[in-house]
Amino acid sequence: MTTLRNVIDGASVDAASGATYDVVNPATGQAYATAPASGAEDVDRAMRAAERAFDGGWADTTPKERQEALLRMAQALEDRAEEFVQAECENTGKPIGITRDEELPPSVDELRFFAGAARVLEGRSAGEYLKDHTSWIRREPIGVVAQVTPWNYPLMMAIWKIAPALAAGNTIVLKPSDTTPASTVLLGELANEFLPPGVLNVVCGDRTTGRALVEHPTPQMVAITGSVRAGMEVAGSAAADLKRVHLELGGKAPVVVFDDADVAAAAEAIAVAGYFNAGQDCTAATRVLAAEGVYDDLVAALAEQARSTRTGMPDDPDVLFGALNNPDQLARVAGMVDRLPDHASIDAGGTRPTIAGGEGGYFFDPTVVSGLRQDDEAIQQEIFGPVITVQRFGDEAEALRFANGVQYGLSSSVWTKDHGRAMRMSRKLDFGVVWINTHIPFVSEMPHGGFKHSGYGKDLSMYGLEDYTRIKHVMSFTGEGVS
Template identity: 85%
Template structure:
């Protein structure tokens, strides 16, 4: 069995006390590697390395940072086959889907932020007070602590480190304890093109994350994770007045009006709901359908579910793989088992049988209709391949139900009526709204939510700006 190591100050190192834990492949339920169970001493070592490195990295020019990120992007592209293999062993994802849908955006996002490093903007200098010229400096914040989740471990690491490094910060990142392998490999590749200490990766559990957040060195803590984890991070960071960047859960409404094309909408929504086993905070898993097409839509969605395959990473034609861990499998199964009597299961509703994956955490693509707004499955994030359907009569009812959750990350509207689409996109209380599509992202546009989905933006120039601080400089120019 191989052993992962932390990357601190440019070197691969074990935890200070030598402690390790097993990392399990979700598709088999078996351990395939071990990772350092890092403690406060390891976190402190990484923070000190990042602090030292910031003294010089923070003074680099945007051109130098751009060139480093471009070299890292090229390294990822050159070793994409290896990264895909590690990511799929890490997560149980299908190899073909990961190679086609995840690696190319990762490379593109690095290249986007490489370019963005050179176009930071601020207000033009001017004399807002007689005989005094004012201007704005955008500066790196310093050392940044980052925590990434298990659903997209490689991509979320890039969403975090790319803007932070582009802005001139140094980083200490903790990947999820269940999926550290691809992040460690990413750090190894990046380390070949960065000075020691600029990017550090420390593996471990929640206690490691707490040590990261509570350490006095970082001035910003960024996390993608659950609402519980985000609340803990924000609470701990407040004690030291650290800035916080939170991308948390979601419960995306997918509002389908009666003028939508039933077949094409059902196909696209099924893909958006089942992709990555529904383990996506933007997943299209809460569908609101107009009365006039409700029955036809549910039937079409059930047919899509029955045609959707889950399986081992190497299986051909598989859309999604295993759930990440046994606790997550139990959570998804428990929410389906607790469905109220007025709900109807049209497809799935149980664990999935996968040849060769007897120890894996597989759940069948599921469709549930008859849900009502107060139901647990309508309100709480399932984070699994379960699409629920509610019906509505009028646009106002659809909007009320769509907004009646604590999350505010993403939503979509399906209609041929342009004015209705514009009204809904304005009134939906979500950070991302798609029209007649669901789940595409581009590097140039921001991703981030409202309410219990957190605050701050990933991707885009807004994401880069989140990793900068603003300084006003004023100079007396009178005689």
């Protein structure tokens, strides 16, 4: 069994109580590691370390110094890619090859992007807006930031959180999901080689640990990627102390396919964007809205894509996705399928596969469900699994009404050859991201974040960096008589 430890004040330490819990490999259902079951004492120790590091100099480092630290971290992550891939895949059940090719390179790139972004923060120009007075703007780090990351992309989401916060000059106490702490602990240990003690602290534990993190008086900001329920709890708790809150929560992305779309190309792209990471992605292309003229052909094409898509063990080079993260998530996905209304049709999948070597794992077949209506549970609630739903629409107005008719507002896509229609839809879709004739690509330079119950605040891009700064107005009297 691997022993994971907290990373606090530059050292790897056990929980103060000595308590641990088992970490399970979702592909096998077997425990492979133990992690600290941290409590309030551990959180307080990490917060005090972060506060000392902030006051002790990290806040006063130059952008160049922060850039150099982040670049060294990026290079070390790239050099040790196989070690991180193995840790991530054992902890999540993800395919090794896809994780190496599709998750590690963007993670390295995001560290490098924010390393550069640290040196180009912008503000309004200084000027005399009042006679004999000169005003200018300072962008400053916020202070200690508490961060909570999810289990669907443990390493990548940790980097999405820490890179802008560090680039802006903040210090961090981060809690990974209790089911996937391994790669985040490894990242914290790597950071110790390049950051002063206490700048980045990693504390493992469950919801109790997370609650202690959010309620602690030290952090000036709480950032979380997680469920709507978790985001609401964090926002409510942070409000009691007027902490800033940065929320990236759930999604229910509409994939709007019009009559003039290339059905075969759309189905292939939607299947990849829907089944990647077992559909455990808040931007996944799993809610398809199909126009009358392509509905039947698209359902058939998606069903064929599902039947040709494989799930399996991490070391199988031919699988697109691996196991669901935990037994509760498997039960959620299976339950949503089991509760489908009579008017729905399961066109592919809907069952648990038998996987050699993964008999105890949390696998679910790639699934397509058609015939659904707007008020059905599978349309309104996030499934977060490899289940693509398809519903029919009549015209552009109905497509827009169906697309926007959910509580989420994170991402969406439009599939059409009509440029004017694409522009109209992109303007009226109530989602933070709109893709046109594609779905799910991200780049470090562009923001990611949602509306409504998908939260607020932006990850990635300069907007993400600005979220981790505070703005100060400085005014100086410049008239005569000042010595």
